[in-house]
Structures are given as structure tokens and as C-alpha cells.
Amino acid sequence: MILLVPALALFIVACGGDDDGGGGGDDGGGSSDEPIKIGFLSTCEGAFGAFYEATAGGFNVPLIQRGAEPVSDTPSDGVEGAEIAGRPVEVVGYGCSDETPEVAVNEARRLVEQEGADILVGPLSGDEGIAIANYAKEQPDKTFVNGAAGAQDATLKVQAPNFFRFHTDGAQWSAGVGEYAVEELGWKRAAVIGDDYSFAQTSAGGFIADFCANGGEVVKRIWPSLGETDYSSFIAQIPDNIDGIYTAIGGEGLISFINQYIEQKGPIEPDEMIGNLFVDDPIVLKEIGEEVVGVTVSGNTAADATGPDVEEYLDRLSVYPEVAEAGASVFVYHYYGAMEAVAKAIEQLDGDISDVEKFHETLANMELTGPEAPYGDVRLDENRQAISDNYIKQVVPGEGGKPPTVKTIARVPQVDQQFGGAFTPDTPSPDRKNPECKDYDLPWEGKLEPVDFESGESGE
Amino acid sequence: MATSAPEPLSAGIEAPGRLRQPKQVIGGAVAALVAGWLIVKAVGNFGGFLNATLLGLTLAGLYFVVASGFTLIFGLMRTINMAHGSLYLLGGYIAFELQEKLFSDNKGGFELSIGQSSGETQYSTIEWLVPLLIAALAMGVLGVLIYQLLLRWNQGQELRQALITIAVIIIAGDQMLAHFGGVAKDIKLPASWPTSVDIPLIGSFGFFRLTIVLGSAILVGLLLWWMIKRTRFGLITRAGVDDRDMVSALGINIPLVFAAAFFIGSLLAGFGGVLGGSMLSLQPGQDSAFLLNSLVVVIIGGMGSLGGAAVGAVALGLVQAYGASYLVFGGTDLTNYSILLTFGLVVAVLAVRPYGLFGRPA
Structure with a gap:
């Protein structure tokens, strides 16, 4: 009797408020005075909620660049008077998910089916990305441009013809770092710890493939759930007899993880940890930078990069000073690149996107260069997945009281999603056990290009 | 047809007697297996085992502080205060907000930051304790308000009270989301406290978990025990658990005692x-x-x-800690399923003792 009540209560709590979207969409994009409707989808709750304004800022800037006015200092308040190629552009909504695929699809439905968005830019995180790519198949006449979600499956497996990703995926962000671990840090045995979901497993998968291809051995893979608050039991599982740990923990959890890691294992030995892009995200470095100085990281941005393209990019971002400071954050950079690609495609068609097939073809052939992609030119492969550069970096102390930043060590030029055949549509998706640790044949083995931005070696 | 009827009937009567034996055998076997497996693991890596145990115990400390208030309210009133978890979260948020508003050097306003605001502010011990006290007291008062405004006029109707407090959870949950946002927040610890302490065989262990959380749990346990065993309030509480009608018939101001129980129970939720x-x-x-x-x-x-809450908290904490560390059998890593062990524990306890280890029929 007594147990009935809690069961009922938990049932109700678990099912707490979600609402269904419905209703027909209208097909816009026809005549030239009708606005082109664009929906924005990111996450404002959960492990990545803190990146919401960063993504909205990156998304708004290409519109502002084309004459729109920001409504306020807060990016998600929107922009006014946006126009691309003479066509008015309306942002129909700034959608907010909580990193779960259900909520992301609900929000996408609201923006596309109720608010009538022709183009959706988003979402932010891995599982959401796979769900939205699948949803894209339901809406063949709409256009979906990924925001910052980095799970491999969204493009490699789902292959929706109207889903485009103008940034490299989680595995590509690890290209070269396994070789660096073996050759420069002297790692032979490593453990991997990451969030138990598609992006972190893609990110760790890239490291595992790269590390094992160079003769390393991954002895343990630990997967705490995304949004975990107590990592102590998981940290206790890290074996002692390893040369280093690769961390693919993201968002809020990373702060708890680093603090609890230091609590249990003492200060971080820089040569014994490699982090994925979350570790050197400028927004995260503000919080835990001091603790991770010296740690190696990899990803497709380079905060210390110089040169006219980077300067132009940061100048464009400067309408939102906070966002400009985090210009090398993938959350700013990827949403910026996504919106830039959309805007360029509309311009190439002189504002007439009524022929959806033509619009999709234009996007598929789009290349981002110069200030549109200051950290490395972007083009798409046959699955509409970006091929671009990757960087090996080290966290270094900030100058003059600023938070720590990174110093770029090496570049891996034009990394492809399939790792030269290690990942194909037929290989198992990265998960708790995959990819296997074996000798893959990677195109960039032994070809890391040393980079030193400080000496003016920007070499685009 | 009529002739065949008695057979299944008699079989049905005999069944409980026969079933009792296998149930105990299975229970014993499972317990022995678990104990053996833990011993094997402990011998294999004793430091690691101690570490997991201590992690479990510190987690248990937190669970006990929260659950002791819950069980106090239930023991006296037979009311399951479903909003107990909301009081926990709101208490934490209030302390966070107080620490930020009163003591932070941060200017506020729009800032891109993850989780909490700048990590620059160094807090003193007082700047941690004051928010703690205010938040805990505020939750105590809120608990009394919930009792006075929502539950008192439904005295004795447990199901209705439970449903009302479920409504409180949902409303409070959405209000907290609207006000505090969906981003995780940390209450900052005093800068003067060490991050970790060194323990022989284990290595470093979190200072806050070990001393403050575990110490608070022990202190709360002792204080509650003293209150229940040695004070008039405790006397009435114990009597109320056994026979509430008789207690009120003796002229004791039951609403006042209930309000006090709600105050202490909710205060503990906020403290937790x-x-x-x-x-x-x-x-x-x-x-x-x-x-x-x-x-x-x-x-x-x-x-x-x-006592049951203490044992239950230790059991839950240890099962979670061991589950996260030891659910590895050769190459098969089942640690992701350790949450299932928690419910396995509940099922196992209820199968043997339907009212819990120390519970009695209401």
C-alpha cells in the first residue's frame, strides 16, 4: 500500500510536462517579399545549457554581418531587420532543448511544423544531432544545418540528403592526438573516460583509433552517464598502471570531474592527461584553466591563431564582446559556420530558395574559406559532412591575469570523417566498446605539421 | 469437475510453507555470493576496496541527513512528504543565491560562463556557514507552511496529502527552473579548507566529503537519537508512532508536535x-x-x-559505490547498470522483511 504512493509519485515526476507539437507547416521560400524563415535550435538546460548564448551569438553574427541589428546584448533576444540577398529573413524562434533527443525533436517540430521554419540551424549535442538528422528525413522539403552536434552517426550512418554538417565530428577532432600521445608524450597504455552517449564515444573513438594505429593500447574505457554529479567512483576505476588518461567528459560535468579528480589523485600531471575539445573551450578554461595547464588537447579551432582571417572573424563577433572573447569555442564557431553557409547559399541563388533541390545542391557544394572558416577551409564529403583541419594544442597560462588559453603545436590538414576507411557506414557506431583497439591505417600517420602561431607562422 | 476442485485448493494452502524454504535459501545464497565477491575484490586491491567503501559511506552520510528528516515526518504523521526532495533542492539553491548575492565580488549581468559565475571569489568559512544556516532555517519554516496551509486540513487522509505534496514538487520544480535556470550550480567551499586529505592505503580523499558530510551525518544522527530518546518531544513522537489517537486523547497538542516535526524534517532537507x-x-x-x-x-x-534510516543510507551508499567499482566480470563491464542494484536491494529487503529492516506495521 505504502509503496503504491511513491511509485505513483515517481511516475508522475518522471513524466513531468512535455507538450506535443502538431499542425501543418507552410512551404515558404517562394516569392521575394515573403521572408525566409529560419529556426535556431540549441540547448539551454542540462550539461550544455551554459553554452546557449555562445551558440546564439555565433548564429546571429552572419545575419548582423549582412545588416541585421541585435535587439540587445543578449544574443538569444534575437536580431531585427535581417536580410540576405535582398530577401527579408525572419528568425522564427530560438529553440531550447536539454541535450535529450526527445526534447530536441519536439523543439524542432515546433520550429518547423508550427512556426514554419524553412531552415533549421542546430542542434548542439550528439544524441540530439542523430535524432534531428533522422527527423530531417521526415521533412525532405526543409533544410537542416547542424549546429555543433558532433556524433559520427548523424552524417555517416543516417545520411539524410537534407542534413548538412559544416564542421568536423568528434572523431575528427581527435585526429593526430593519438600519434602525439605515443610519439611525444611516450604513452603506451591509456585509459579513456567519457560521458556515456554518442558524442563522447565518437570523440574517444577518434582517439582510440589514432592511438592504437600508432601502437598504443587502451586498457580501460569508463563511461559515467552524461550530467553525472559524483564522478568519484568512476575516478576510482582508473587503473594505476597506465601512462595517461584521455577525457571525453563535457559541459558541466567536466568541472566536477576535474575537481573530484584532483581531490582523489592530486594535482593533474600535464603529461598524463589528454582532453577533448571541452577542456580547452574558452568558456570552460575560465573555470578550471589553472588546474589543467600543460594538458594536451585537440580540436578544430586554435585560440592562438593569428592572421587577417582570424582577425576579421573576431571583429565580426565583436558586436557581442563576451562572444568574441570565446571565438575559438566550438559552440560559437560551429553555429557561426552553419549560419554563414546558409547565408552564402541563399546569396548564390539570389534569394530564391523555392527550388529546394537546387538549394540543397548549392549547400552540398559549398566551401567555407577565409573569415568564414578562419581555422581551416571547410568542404563537404558525399554524406554532407565537413572535411577540415584539426589541431593538437597545449593549455598554457593566460597573460596578464587572463584565464589560461592554448598554444597550438601541430596541425592535421583536411581530416576526413572516415579516417581513410577506419570508419565507414558499415563499421559499428562508436559506443562503449567500439571502435576496437587495432592497427588502423590512417592517412595522416607521421604527417603532423608543426605549427607555431606566435612566430607569425599562420600558414593558411 | 466438482471432484477435481479440492486438489488445487489444498495445494494452494500448502504452498506458502513450501515456498518459505527456497526463498531463504536463495536469499542466503545471493548474500554469500555478494560477500564472497566483495572479499575477492578486497583481497585483490585492498586500498581500492577501502576507497570504494569510504566513498559509499560519505554518500550514505548525505543520504542519511536528507532521509532522516523524511522518516521523522513519516514516523509521526504517517504522511509521505513528497515535496521533501523539492525542499532539498530549494535549500541548496537558496544557499547558492545567498553566497552569490551577499559575498561574491562578481558584478553579475550577462556573462558567458559555465555553471557558476567567476571562480575568482574566495569565500571564508563564515561565508559558507551563513548561507547554510539561513537556507536550512528557511526550509524549516517553509516545511511548517506546507504543513499548516496544505496538509493540516487533510489530517488523516494520507493519499490526499501525498497527492498535494506531489503537486508541490511539480510547481516548485518549474518555478526553480524558471528562476535558477537549467544550468548546474555549485555552492563554493571556503578557500581555507583543504581540497583533500591523505589517508593511509587509500591516498587522497576529499576533505569535505570525509569530515563535513560524514561528520554532519553522525552529528545529526546523535542529535535526533537524543531528541527521540531523551526529550518530551521525542516521547510524544514515539508514542505517536505507536498510537496516535491515544496520544491526542491524552490532551497533547498534536498539531503543535506535527508542526515541530515538519520544521525539523524540512530543516534537515534544506541542510542536506x-x-x-x-x-x-x-x-x-x-x-x-x-x-x-x-x-x-x-x-x-x-x-x-x-536506526533504519541510518542502515538504509549505508546500504544504499555502499551498493552504489561497490556497484560502480566492482560490476566487472572479466571482459564484461556492467558498471553502467549499477543503478539496477539499488532496486535489487529494495526488492531483496522487501521480499524478506515487507516493512523494511526496522519497520513495524502502521
Whole structure:
């Protein structure tokens, strides 16, 4: 009797408020005075909620660049008077998910089916990305441009013809770092710890493939759930007899993880940890930078990069000073690149996107260069997945009281999603056990290009 | 047809007697297996085993602080205060907000930051204790208000009271989300406290978990025990658990005692929220998570029993810690399923003792 009540209560709590979207969409994009409707989808709750304004800022800037006015200092308040190629552009909504695929699809439905968005830019995180790519198949006449979600499956497996990703995926962000671990840090045995979901497993998968291809051995893979608050039991599982740990923990959890890691294992030995892009995200470095100085990281941005393209990019971002400071954050950079690609495609068609097939073809052939992609030119492969550069970096102390930043060590030029055949549509998706640790044949083995931005070696 | 009827009937009568034996055998076998497996693991890596045990115990400390308030209210009133988890989370959020507003050097306003605001501010011990005290007291008062405004006029109608407090969870959960946002927040610990302490065989271990959380749990346990065994309030509480009607017939002001129980129970939820917000973090969903933890603890220990809450908390903490460390069999890593062990524990306890380890029929 007594147990009935809690069961009922938990049932109700678990099912707490979600609402269904419905209703027909209208097909816009026809005549030239009708606005082109664009929906924005990111996450404002959960492990990545803190990146919401960063993504909205990156998304708004290409519109502002084309004459729109920001409504306020807060990016998600929107922009006014946006126009691309003479066509008015309306942002129909700034959608907010909580990193779960259900909520992301609900929000996408609201923006596309109720608010009538022709183009959706988003979402932010891995599982959401796979769900939205699948949803894209339901809406063949709409256009979906990924925001910052980095799970491999969204493009490699789902292959929706109207889903485009103008940034490299989680595995590509690890290209070269396994070789660096073996050759420069002297790692032979490593453990991997990451969030138990598609992006972190893609990110760790890239490291595992790269590390094992160079003769390393991954002895343990630990997967705490995304949004975990107590990592102590998981940290206790890290074996002692390893040369280093690769961390693919993201968002809020990373702060708890680093603090609890230091609590249990003492200060971080820089040569014994490699982090994925979350570790050197400028927004995260503000919080835990001091603790991770010296740690190696990899990803497709380079905060210390110089040169006219980077300067132009940061100048464009400067309408939102906070966002400009985090210009090398993938959350700013990827949403910026996504919106830039959309805007360029509309311009190439002189504002007439009524022929959806033509619009999709234009996007598929789009290349981002110069200030549109200051950290490395972007083009798409046959699955509409970006091929671009990757960087090996080290966290270094900030100058003059600023938070720590990174110093770029090496570049891996034009990394492809399939790792030269290690990942194909037929290989198992990265998960708790995959990819296997074996000798893959990677195109960039032994070809890391040393980079030193400080000496003016920007070499685009 | 009529002739065949008695057979299944008699078989049905005999069945309970026959079934009791296998149930105990299975229970014993499972317990022996678990114990053997833990011993093997402990011998293999004793430091690691001690570490897991200590992690479990510190987690148990947090669960106990929260669940002891829950079981106190239930013991006296037979009311399951479903909003207990909401009081936990709100208590933590209030302490966080107070620490930010009163003591932070941060200017506020729009800033891109993850989780909490700048990590620059160094807080002193007082700047941690004051928010703790205010938040805990505020939750105590809020608990009394919930009792006076929502529950008092439904005295004796347990199901209705439970449903009202479920409504409180949902409303409070959405209000907290609207006000505090969906991003996790940490209550900052005093800068003068060490991060970790060195323990022989284990190495470093979190200072806050070990001393403050575990110490608070022991202190709360002792204070509650003294209150229940040695004070007039405790006397009435114990009598009320056994026969509430008789207690009120003796002229004791039951509403006052109930309000006091709600005050103390809710205060403990708020106190737990501040401990949890400092040790882990505060985010939406933890209200129901800690309601679930408290339910599991008191269901294992027995509703209304303080000792039961302590045993239940230790059982839950240890099962979670061992589950996360030791569910590896050769190449098969099942640690992701360790959450299932928690419910396995509940099922096992209820199969053997339907009222929990220390519980009695209401």
C-alpha cells in the first residue's frame, strides 16, 4: 500500500510536462517579399545549457554581418531587420532543448511544423544531432544545418540528403592526438573516460583509433552517464598502471570531474592527461584553466591563431564582446559556420530558395574559406559532412591575469570523417566498446605539421 | 469437475510453507555470493576496496541527513512528504543565491560562463556557514507552511496529502527552473579548507566529503537519537508512532508536535541540500532524485525508524559505490547498470522483511 504512493509519485515526476507539437507547416521560400524563415535550435538546460548564448551569438553574427541589428546584448533576444540577398529573413524562434533527443525533436517540430521554419540551424549535442538528422528525413522539403552536434552517426550512418554538417565530428577532432600521445608524450597504455552517449564515444573513438594505429593500447574505457554529479567512483576505476588518461567528459560535468579528480589523485600531471575539445573551450578554461595547464588537447579551432582571417572573424563577433572573447569555442564557431553557409547559399541563388533541390545542391557544394572558416577551409564529403583541419594544442597560462588559453603545436590538414576507411557506414557506431583497439591505417600517420602561431607562422 | 476442485485448493494452502524454504535459501545464497565477491575484490586491491567503501559511506552520510528528516515526518504523521526532495533542492539553491548575492565580488549581468559565475571569489568559512544556516532555517519554516496551509486540513487522509505534496514538487520544480535556470550550480567551499586529505592505503580523499558530510551525518544522527530518546518531544513522537489517537486523547497538542516535526524534517532537507550543493552540484531533477533516494533509504530501513534510516543510507551508499567499482566480470563491464542494484536491494529487503529492516506495521 505504502509503496503504491511513491511509485505513483515517481511516475508522475518522471513524466513531468512535455507538450506535443502538431499542425501543418507552410512551404515558404517562394516569392521575394515573403521572408525566409529560419529556426535556431540549441540547448539551454542540462550539461550544455551554459553554452546557449555562445551558440546564439555565433548564429546571429552572419545575419548582423549582412545588416541585421541585435535587439540587445543578449544574443538569444534575437536580431531585427535581417536580410540576405535582398530577401527579408525572419528568425522564427530560438529553440531550447536539454541535450535529450526527445526534447530536441519536439523543439524542432515546433520550429518547423508550427512556426514554419524553412531552415533549421542546430542542434548542439550528439544524441540530439542523430535524432534531428533522422527527423530531417521526415521533412525532405526543409533544410537542416547542424549546429555543433558532433556524433559520427548523424552524417555517416543516417545520411539524410537534407542534413548538412559544416564542421568536423568528434572523431575528427581527435585526429593526430593519438600519434602525439605515443610519439611525444611516450604513452603506451591509456585509459579513456567519457560521458556515456554518442558524442563522447565518437570523440574517444577518434582517439582510440589514432592511438592504437600508432601502437598504443587502451586498457580501460569508463563511461559515467552524461550530467553525472559524483564522478568519484568512476575516478576510482582508473587503473594505476597506465601512462595517461584521455577525457571525453563535457559541459558541466567536466568541472566536477576535474575537481573530484584532483581531490582523489592530486594535482593533474600535464603529461598524463589528454582532453577533448571541452577542456580547452574558452568558456570552460575560465573555470578550471589553472588546474589543467600543460594538458594536451585537440580540436578544430586554435585560440592562438593569428592572421587577417582570424582577425576579421573576431571583429565580426565583436558586436557581442563576451562572444568574441570565446571565438575559438566550438559552440560559437560551429553555429557561426552553419549560419554563414546558409547565408552564402541563399546569396548564390539570389534569394530564391523555392527550388529546394537546387538549394540543397548549392549547400552540398559549398566551401567555407577565409573569415568564414578562419581555422581551416571547410568542404563537404558525399554524406554532407565537413572535411577540415584539426589541431593538437597545449593549455598554457593566460597573460596578464587572463584565464589560461592554448598554444597550438601541430596541425592535421583536411581530416576526413572516415579516417581513410577506419570508419565507414558499415563499421559499428562508436559506443562503449567500439571502435576496437587495432592497427588502423590512417592517412595522416607521421604527417603532423608543426605549427607555431606566435612566430607569425599562420600558414593558411 | 466438482471432484477435481479440492486438489488445487489444498495445494494452494500448502504452498506458502513450501515456498518459505527456497526463498531463504536463495536469499542466503545471493548474500554469500555478494560477500564472497566483495572479499575477492578486497583481497585483490585492498586500498581500492577501502576507497570504494569510504566513498559509499560519505554518500550514505548525505543520504542519511536528507532521509532522516523524511522518516521523522513519516514516523509521526504517517504522511509521505513528497515535496521533501523539492525542499532539498530549494535549500541548496537558496544557499547558492545567498553566497552569490551577499559575498561574491562578481558584478553579475550577462556573462558567458559555465555553471557558476567567476571562480575568482574566495569565500571564508563564515561565508559558507551563513548561507547554510539561513537556507536550512528557511526550509524549516517553509516545511511548517506546507504543513499548516496544505496538509493540516487533510489530517488523516494520507493519499490526499501525498497527492498535494506531489503537486508541490511539480510547481516548485518549474518555478526553480524558471528562476535558477537549467544550468548546474555549485555552492563554493571556503578557500581555507583543504581540497583533500591523505589517508593511509587509500591516498587522497576529499576533505569535505570525509569530515563535513560524514561528520554532519553522525552529528545529526546523535542529535535526533537524543531528541527521540531523551526529550518530551521525542516521547510524544514515539508514542505517536505507536498510537496516535491515544496520544491526542491524552490532551497533547498534536498539531503543535506535527508542526515541530515538519520544521525539523524540512530543516534537515534544506541542510542536506546545502551539503549536496557543495559536495556535488545543484540542478533540475535533483529534487526527484533525492526524493527517490530518501524513499529507497526509508523503505529499506523501515518507515519511521531512525536506526533504519541510518542502515538504509549505508546500504544504499555502499551498493552504489561497490556497484560502480566492482560490476566487472572479466571482459564484461556492467558498471553502467549499477543503478539496477539499488532496486535489487529494495526488492531483496522487501521480499524478506515487507516493512523494511526496522519497520513495524502502521
